[in-house]
Amino acid sequence: MNSMMKKVGWMLYGQGGRLIFQTIYFLGLAFVFTPYEYGIYVSITAITVILSPFCGVGFNSLLVKIISTDNKNFPRVYGNALKITVYSYVLLLIMGSVAVCFLFDNYxxxxKxxxxxxxxxxxxxxxTExxxxxxxxxxxxxxxxxxxxxxxxxxxxxVLFYFIMVRINxxxxxxxxxxxxxxxxxxxxxxxILIYTLKKNEKPLLREKISLSYIKEGIYFSIGLSSQGIYNDIDKTLMGKYTNLETTGQYGFAYKxxxxxxxxxxxxxxxxxxxxxxxxxxGNIRKTLRFGLKIMFLLLPLLILICVLSFYFVPPLIKLIFDNKYLESISMFKLLLPIVILRNIHYILADAVTGAGYQKERSIIQIIVAILNFLLNIYFISQFQVMGxxxxxxVSDLLMVVFVAILILNKLKDDKINLKGSHNENS
Structure with missing residues (x-):
């Protein structure tokens, strides 16, 4: 228990520092740029977020699994991960450039x-990740x-260095x-970080061929993460096309x-x-679900408290720091708050599914939600702008909760039938 608390403490330190610096980072960008410029930044960043899971084809998540279950294969998978990250980036660079060409007038x-x-x-x-x-x-x-x-x-x-450079010139x-x-x-x-990692761990086997079995499993991870990126960020890309970049900047600020x-x-x-x-x-989904529910019920009260406090205290802070620059984002932020709780639920349930060996099924659900999200966004944003x-x-995060819950119930039902069958055979 003490070991677990230490881990949580260190990660809270890491994420706490990340929270502080990332908050200052995006607030700094919003401060030094106009909502129009911030809208361009948000749209470009949304494209990279959608493409990001395919950079490395899911090998980052696969590394975690290999270390947790089969550590002797780490050098081989690490070497595969480094090579495929570089190869996949080149391909994604081409794909992203084509997307930018279609989405932006100033191509x-x-x-650039x-x-x-x-x-x-x-x-x-x-x-680095x-x-x-x-x-x-x-x-x-x-x-x-x-x-x-x-x-x-x-x-x-x-941002700080840029701000200083602008002051000088x-x-x-x-x-x-x-x-x-x-x-x-x-x-x-x-x-x-790469040099430090190489010193502290087994050296990657870079001459090893990239394993097709690893690629197959990695693809399931990357598809799931990419689908997640699509239903989280495709709206910001489409906002830039169907509305104006200033509104996109306001919406992107609220989401940040x-x-x-x-x-x-x-x-x-x-x-x-x-x-x-x-x-x-x-494939013991009962144990992963039991573990996931413990985490979920510990986090939910904290999340509800965060949402309630944010509803009342974040808007005055936005007005204080940015004056009238991002006033439109305040109402958007308040309406988006339920997503914080919905994400907590479906992330934990989905991790329970992955841990039990059903990443393929999780990816299928995420693909379905991503497609629905994309189609709904095209219609609703074109008709209702930011409210759409x-x-x-x-709705997309709610669908993820419902679909993953249905998958878990079906797997639990299958396990019960298989368990009953094995008992009948033994008797």
Whole structure:
């Protein structure tokens, strides 16, 4: 119990620091840029978030599973993960560039910004997160916490350095100049973390061929995460197309505040994720569900308290810090608050499904919800603008809860039938 509390403490430190620096980071971006510029940033970032799970084809999550269940294969999978992360990034860069071409009128500007952000947030961030997950899976939570802390510190420093540069030279303004600073900081940090990870762990086998069986399993992880990215962020991309970039900036700002509220919960979910695999050996979904429900019922009161306090205290803070700049985002933020609770429920239930060996079924559900989300967003955003995006976001998270719950009930029913059958055979 003390060991678990220490892990939670270190992850809360990591996520707490991340919470502080990430909050300052996105508040800083919102402060130094206009809602129109912030809208461009939000739309470009949404594309990278949607593509991000396919960078590495799910090998980050696969590494956690391998370390938790079959550590002797770690060097081989680690080598595979490093190579496939680089290969997949090149492909995603092409795909993202095509998407930018269709979504933005000012293609050349958007393309340059996409290159800068995708290198930092697709390739370099993925390599850094890989190291963080390796240390979590090996119970070196303290190291992982430091890495998580510094990820957001680098982002914050990019805004701070940009702000100083603009003060020194007022002509040094614009998203592209900030993007260059952000990219350089991300590159330096990623190189340092990779060297440190290689010193502290078994060396990756880079000459080993990429295993097709690992790719197959990794694809299930990446499809699930990408589908999750689609129903979380496709609305911001479509908002830029069907509304205007200023409204997109207001909506993106409200969503960023929402994401900040969920960061402490992510700390606990990051720690518990490897444990689901240990409880779920031999497809035992009863044990993973029992473990997941304990976590859920511990977190729900905390989340409800966070939502109630945020409803009353976040709007005055937005007015105080930004004056009248992001007033429209306040009502959007209040309407989006139920998502914080819904995400907690379906993330934990879905991790119980994955831990029991049903990642394929989880991915199918996420694909279905992502497709529904995309189709609903096209209609509702074109008809009802930002209100349509809010409705679809809440409905999508609710559908995830319902579909995953139905899957679990079916698997429990199957287990009961199989157990009864085995008893009959023995008798």
């Amino acid at each position: 050349f500007f958007a393309f 910004l996409f290159i800068l952000i995708s290198l930092a947030d697709l390739l370099f961030l993925k390599l 890989m190291s963080s997950q390796i240390f979590i899976a090996k119970n070196l939570v303290k190291i992982s916490a430091h890495i998580l802390n510094f990820i957001s510190l680098i982002r914050f420093m990019s 007022p002509q040094y303004t614009g998203l592209l100049n900030w993007g260059k600073i952000y990219l350089i900081g991300s590159l330096i940090f990623t190189i340092y 505040v929402l994401d900040v509220l969920f960061i402490p919960i992510k700390a606990i979910l990051a720690i518990t994720f490897p444990m689901f695999f240990k409880y779920g050996k031999e 995006a809010i409705i679809v976001s809440i």
